[in-house]
Amino acid sequence: MEMPKVTRRTFLKVSATTGAAAAAAPRLLNAMEHELGGKDFGPVTGAERKAIPINCHVCNIQDGAIAYVENDRVVKLEGNPEHVSTRGRLCAKGNAGMWYSYDPDRILYPLKRVGARGEGKWKRITWDEALTELAGKLDAALKEDPNTIMLKYGRNRSGGAVDRFMKTLGSATVVNHTSVCESSKKIGMEPTWGPDIETPDFANAKYVLNFGSNILEAAYFHNPLSQRVTEGRVDNHMKIVTFDVRLSNTAGFSDEWVPVHPGTDGAVALAMGHVILRDDLQDSEFIETWTNVTVKELKEHYKQFTPEWASKISGVPAETIERIATEFATTKPATLFTYRGPAKHLYGSYNERSCMMLPIMTGNVEKKGGYCLPRGMGWPQPSPEPGKPKKDSYLAHPTEYPLAGHKVSHLVPFWIADGKQKINVYFTYQDNPVYTNPGAMAVWGKLFKDEKLIPYLVSMSPFMGEETALADLILPDCPYLERWEPESMPNSLWPWLGIRQPVHKSLGESRENRIMMRDIIWKLDPDGKRGMKQFWNFKDGEDYMRHHFDNVPGLKEAGGLNFLKKHGVWPIYGKLNPKTGKVSDKTGREIKAEYGLFKKELSAADMAGTATDKNGVITKNGKAIGVKRNGKNYVGFPTGNRIINVRVDKWAEYGFNPMPTFKRIPWHEAMKDDELVMVTFKLNVMKQSRTAAVKWLAEIAHSNPMWIGTSTAAKLGIKTGDLVRVESKVGHLVTKAYVTEGIHPRTVAIPTGFGHWEYGRLATLKLKDKKSEASHGADDPDLNNVWWDDKGVHPNNIIPVVADPIGGSQGWYDTVVKVTKAGPNDKYGDSQGDWEKHYAAYKETMRYAYTGDLHRKMHPEMASWAGPGSVKHHEGGGH
Known part of the structure; x- marks a missing residue:
C-alpha cells in the first residue's frame, strides 16, 4: 500500500488521535490481557472493531474464525477461541481470507459471453436478463430430459442446497470433484468400518505411522490435526514414522522418514501386518469379537506378504519393515494416518484398506491415543423436500464403476465425447477442472470449447477462473465471508455445529449461492404451479438457516441460530486456557474426549421391537442398529452388519479381492x-x-x-x-x-x-x-x-x-x-x-474396470468369479 504523505497538519491530527489512544491504553491493554482473542481495536481510532464469528472456507476444514470489521470492511481474521477443534488458531490461508472478498478482479455483476468461448469478450447484463435467458435454456432441457441438465461442483459446503436445487429440477446428473481428491480413501474405509475418514488421537498417542499424508502442511486437517501432532510430540514423547516419496514438512518433523517407491505403501503395510501376525503381536480378542474374520483366517491370508516381497517392490529394507512393525504393535496406544498418498493410484482403495488394517489388527481402535471414528453432527433440511429424480444418470453413476460411490468425475469429458450422455445445460459451482483435473486444458478445455457437446455453460462464480472464462453466462456468487452456510467437520474428538454468516454486505450485485438457486427456481415457477417453488419457500439465507438450526435438540434450548450468530459454533465445551493452549472446563481441568463409541450399549427403549440374527446383528424397522457381543447389545460400527469388515464381500461380486491385498501398477x-x-x-x-x-x-x-x-x-x-x-x-x-x-x-x-x-x-x-x-x-x-x-x-x-x-x-x-x-x-x-x-489413456484405464479385459489378468486369485454377467446389473449403475 502507498504510504500517506505526512504534513504538519496530518502529523498534528495523528498525534492527537494517538494521544487519545494512549489515554485509553490501560483500558485496551487490560481487555487484551484478560481475554484470549475475541477483541480487536483500530490502531488509529482506538475504537473497538466488530467481531463476527464464522467458520473459514479457504480450504475444506472449516476452522473456527473471527472476522473483525471496521466501516463494513474486514480488516483482520483470526481464530475463534470458543471453537473446540481449532482452539483460537488460524493458518496462513485463513488469515488471508478477506482477499477473496476484495480481489480486484472479482466478478460483481452478471456477464454474458459476446465473443467466441474463451475469447474474453463479455457484456454486463442485469439479473433479470440473466435469469430469463437461463430459464429459457432450462425449460427446453426439461422438456427433452431433466438429466441433460448437469451440475458439477468442486467445493460444496452448501449444507444440502445444491442437491435440493438439482432434485427440484428432477436431474440426477450431479457430479462432484472427489475422484481427483480422495475418493479411493473413502471407498477403502467405508465398507470396512463405516465412515470415510478417521480421527487419530495424536495428542495421546505414543506411536504414529503416517503413510503419504502431509499433516503439518497440506490443507486437509492441517490446523486441527497439526496442533495435536505437536502436542503428542511435546507432551507425550510420541514417535512418528512417515512413509512418503518426498521429505515433506511432516516427514521432516518425524523421527523417521522412510522413502518408498510411489504407490507401494499398501505393500509395506501388508508386510508389517505379516510380521505382527507371524509374531503373535495382534489383539486376538478384538479381531475375533469385532471383525468378520478369525485370527486364523487373517494369519493364513497374510502369510504371502513377507517383508522380503514388500522390500523388492517398495525399496524399503526388509529389516526396516520388521523393526517398525514390531515397534508399532508393541507400543500402546498407537495410531495411523493416511490421506492421498496411498489412495491416488490405480488400486488406491486396496492400499487404503491395507494401511487401516494395522490399527485394526492391533486393537488400537476407538481408544485414547488410538485410531478413532470421526465425530460429526448433522442438521435437518427444510420441509418439504423434493424427491429423487425419476431416472439415474450415467455420468453420476457409471456402470463400469459400481463400487465408486463418490463418482469418477475426471472421466466425464471422455464419456460426453463418446456420447454416453447428452448435456444441454452445464452448471459449474466452485469448480475449475480446466485447471485442476488431469489433462487440464487439453481435456476439459477442449470439452468446453465444443458447443455441440456443451451447448450452454453457466458458471456460478465470483472469479474468472480457467473454467469460468469458457462460460456462456456468469452468475456472480459470493465468497465465503458474504454468505450463510451450515457447517460441521469431524476434525477433532469433539463434535460441533457451526455457521458461516455474512460479515459485511454482498459487494456489487453478487448473490449468495442458495439465493441464486432460489431465484432460478422462482423464475422457472413464478406461481408455484410446476411444483418447484414450494421447495424454495424462504426469504433469505438467514431464514433458510433457521430451518436447519432452530430445531436441533440441545442447540434449540441454547438459542438455535441466534446462539450460532453470536458464537459461531455449538456446543461451547469450555474456555481456552492461555497457559496450555487447550480447552478447560468450569473446574479448570482439560476437557476429556469420549472413546469406545462402538461399545455404547443400547437401552431397553432402543431394543424394543428389535430382532437379532444368528450373527448378532440387531435390526429395527428393517435397519441394523447394533450388534450383540458377549451377551451385551452394543451400537457397534456404522456398517451394514455393525462390525468391521476385513472381508468385503461386495467387492468379490465384481471380481475384486474382498481381503486386504496389493496390486502393482x-x-x-x-x-x-x-x-x-x-x-x-x-x-x-x-x-x-x-x-x-x-x-x-x-x-x-x-x-x-x-x-x-x-x-x-x-x-x-x-x-x-x-x-x-x-x-x-x-x-x-x-x-x-x-x-x-x-x-x-x-x-x-x-x-x-x-x-x-x-x-x-x-x-x-x-x-x-x-x-x-x-x-x-x-x-x-x-x-x-x-x-x-x-x-x-x-x-x-x-x-x-x-x-x-x-x-x-x-x-x-x-x-x-x-x-x-x-x-x-x-x-x-x-x-x-x-x-x-x-x-488413448482414458481407453487404457477403462480396461482395468471390472468390465474391462485387463481386470481378470490383474486378479488371477479371483478365478472363480463368474464375470460381469453374474452381477445383477442396472443401467445407471451405482450402489
Whole structure:
C-alpha cells in the first residue's frame, strides 16, 4: 500500500488521535490481557472493531474464525477461541481470507459471453436478463430430459442446497470433484468400518505411522490435526514414522522418514501386518469379537506378504519393515494416518484398506491415543423436500464403476465425447477442472470449447477462473465471508455445529449461492404451479438457516441460530486456557474426549421391537442398529452388519479381492532405467486453484520448481535452476529443477497451484492489463507492489487419466515421465497436452474396470468369479 504523505497538519491530527489512544491504553491493554482473542481495536481510532464469528472456507476444514470489521470492511481474521477443534488458531490461508472478498478482479455483476468461448469478450447484463435467458435454456432441457441438465461442483459446503436445487429440477446428473481428491480413501474405509475418514488421537498417542499424508502442511486437517501432532510430540514423547516419496514438512518433523517407491505403501503395510501376525503381536480378542474374520483366517491370508516381497517392490529394507512393525504393535496406544498418498493410484482403495488394517489388527481402535471414528453432527433440511429424480444418470453413476460411490468425475469429458450422455445445460459451482483435473486444458478445455457437446455453460462464480472464462453466462456468487452456510467437520474428538454468516454486505450485485438457486427456481415457477417453488419457500439465507438450526435438540434450548450468530459454533465445551493452549472446563481441568463409541450399549427403549440374527446383528424397522457381543447389545460400527469388515464381500461380486491385498501398477513394473515417476503436492499456503490470486499467499510462494534427487540429477547433468523438459505419454512441460536429497531417486515432484492462464491479473502476472468492468470500482494499489516475475508451471496438462477400478480415484502419482535437460527450442513455462493421447489413456484405464479385459489378468486369485454377467446389473449403475 502507498504510504500517506505526512504534513504538519496530518502529523498534528495523528498525534492527537494517538494521544487519545494512549489515554485509553490501560483500558485496551487490560481487555487484551484478560481475554484470549475475541477483541480487536483500530490502531488509529482506538475504537473497538466488530467481531463476527464464522467458520473459514479457504480450504475444506472449516476452522473456527473471527472476522473483525471496521466501516463494513474486514480488516483482520483470526481464530475463534470458543471453537473446540481449532482452539483460537488460524493458518496462513485463513488469515488471508478477506482477499477473496476484495480481489480486484472479482466478478460483481452478471456477464454474458459476446465473443467466441474463451475469447474474453463479455457484456454486463442485469439479473433479470440473466435469469430469463437461463430459464429459457432450462425449460427446453426439461422438456427433452431433466438429466441433460448437469451440475458439477468442486467445493460444496452448501449444507444440502445444491442437491435440493438439482432434485427440484428432477436431474440426477450431479457430479462432484472427489475422484481427483480422495475418493479411493473413502471407498477403502467405508465398507470396512463405516465412515470415510478417521480421527487419530495424536495428542495421546505414543506411536504414529503416517503413510503419504502431509499433516503439518497440506490443507486437509492441517490446523486441527497439526496442533495435536505437536502436542503428542511435546507432551507425550510420541514417535512418528512417515512413509512418503518426498521429505515433506511432516516427514521432516518425524523421527523417521522412510522413502518408498510411489504407490507401494499398501505393500509395506501388508508386510508389517505379516510380521505382527507371524509374531503373535495382534489383539486376538478384538479381531475375533469385532471383525468378520478369525485370527486364523487373517494369519493364513497374510502369510504371502513377507517383508522380503514388500522390500523388492517398495525399496524399503526388509529389516526396516520388521523393526517398525514390531515397534508399532508393541507400543500402546498407537495410531495411523493416511490421506492421498496411498489412495491416488490405480488400486488406491486396496492400499487404503491395507494401511487401516494395522490399527485394526492391533486393537488400537476407538481408544485414547488410538485410531478413532470421526465425530460429526448433522442438521435437518427444510420441509418439504423434493424427491429423487425419476431416472439415474450415467455420468453420476457409471456402470463400469459400481463400487465408486463418490463418482469418477475426471472421466466425464471422455464419456460426453463418446456420447454416453447428452448435456444441454452445464452448471459449474466452485469448480475449475480446466485447471485442476488431469489433462487440464487439453481435456476439459477442449470439452468446453465444443458447443455441440456443451451447448450452454453457466458458471456460478465470483472469479474468472480457467473454467469460468469458457462460460456462456456468469452468475456472480459470493465468497465465503458474504454468505450463510451450515457447517460441521469431524476434525477433532469433539463434535460441533457451526455457521458461516455474512460479515459485511454482498459487494456489487453478487448473490449468495442458495439465493441464486432460489431465484432460478422462482423464475422457472413464478406461481408455484410446476411444483418447484414450494421447495424454495424462504426469504433469505438467514431464514433458510433457521430451518436447519432452530430445531436441533440441545442447540434449540441454547438459542438455535441466534446462539450460532453470536458464537459461531455449538456446543461451547469450555474456555481456552492461555497457559496450555487447550480447552478447560468450569473446574479448570482439560476437557476429556469420549472413546469406545462402538461399545455404547443400547437401552431397553432402543431394543424394543428389535430382532437379532444368528450373527448378532440387531435390526429395527428393517435397519441394523447394533450388534450383540458377549451377551451385551452394543451400537457397534456404522456398517451394514455393525462390525468391521476385513472381508468385503461386495467387492468379490465384481471380481475384486474382498481381503486386504496389493496390486502393482503395471506400467511401474515396466519402467526403463531412464524413466521416473512424477508426483504432485501442495505447499502449505496453496490449495487447488484459488490461492494464486491471494496477494499475501502468492508473495510467499509463486514458483514451483521440480524436485529431483541428487543422484538422479547427477546422472542427467542437472543442477538446481537448470531448465528441464519433462515428457509423459500425453504431453510435455518445461520447468526449472530443484536438486535435493529429500526425494526418492526414482521420483520427481512438482507442486500444484501455479502456472495460471486465467484467474485475474495477479495469478497470471498480467499486471498491466485493464481491469474488467464487472470488477471492483478501484484498482488495488497492492497490485503495483508485485516484485516477482515467475508464476510457475502448471503440471496437469501432462498427467494422463487413471481411474482406480474400485474407488474411482485419479492416479495422480502414477505418471511415468522422462526428464532431460531442456533443448534449444524449449521455453520455461511450456505446458502442452494432446487430446488424442489423453483419449488413448482414458481407453487404457477403462480396461482395468471390472468390465474391462485387463481386470481378470490383474486378479488371477479371483478365478472363480463368474464375470460381469453374474452381477445383477442396472443401467445407471451405482450402489
